Amino acid sequence: MGWDGGHMHLFHVGKTDYGETHPELEHVVDQRKVRLCDVAPQAKKRFVWEYDMGDTWLHEIVVEKINSAEPPLKAAAVCLDGARACPPEDCGGVYGYEDFLKAIRDPKHESHDEMLEWIGGEFDPEAFDLKETNKALSRLKEPR
Numbered sequence: 001m002g003w004d005g006g007h008m009h010l011f012h013v014g015k016t017d018y019g020e021t022h023p024e025l026e027h028v029v030d031q032r033k034v035r036l037c038d039v040a041p042q043a044k045k046r047f048v049w050e051y052d053m054g055d056t057w058l059h060e061i062v063v064e065k066i067n068s069a070e071p072p073l074k075a076a077a078v079c080l081d082g083a084r085a086c087p088p089e090d091c092g093g094v095y096g097y098e099d100f101l102k103a104i105r106d107p108k109h110e111s112h113d114e115m116l117e118w119i120g121g122e123f124d125p126e127a128f129d130l131k132e133t134n135k136a137l138s139r140l141k142e143p144r
Contacts, residue, residue, distance in 0.1 A: 001059070002086035002136075007052035011061075013039045014047075036077070042066065055093035077137050085127045088119055101125055 010019040010028065018031045018039065040047060040063045051057040064080055087097040103111040104123055116122070 001051070001057075003051065003089050006089070007054070009049065009051040011039075012048040012050060036063075037066070052090075052093075055090070055096070057087075057093065077140070079130060079133045079137060082128045082130060082133060085123070085125050088123070 008020060008022065008025075010017045010025075011031065016039075017025075017028050018034060019025070019028045021028060021030050040061075043063055043065050045063045047061050049059045049061055051059070088100065091097050091100050099111075100115055100119075103109045103115040104119070106112060
């Protein structure tokens with residue numbers, strides 16, 4: 001998504017939650033001890049990624065295709081398609097993002113200038129760069 005990863009997250013796969021271990025989340029399986037191919041072993045497998053428990057961003061992940069290439073592929077994960085920009089970190093979830101977009105689109109909005117300053121001057125909610133997304137995926141130390 002492009003977020004900095006500073007918030008807790010969970011992958012909800014069936015009845016099992018995977019994520020970073022935390023004393024308050026005793027039921028969570030350590031994500032570093034499993035591989036994607038073990039929890040989503042076939043194409044069309046769907047699961048949910050929840051990011052930032054305060055903002056509650058929920059994303060449906062779909063395994064579109066599994067390659068069994070010889071020799072192995074350079075990247076373990078590849079984005080096939082996408083749309084729109086990642087919402088800004090800490091914008092308040094879906095409803096906060098909607099408010100943010102209203103503010104930056106309307107120069108007369110009371111928060112227009114404040115929101116543009118907060119985001120660094122400009123934000124294009126329709127922007128998506130597939131090449132940059134796959135470049136980021138290729139930099140993962142140990143894709144899972």
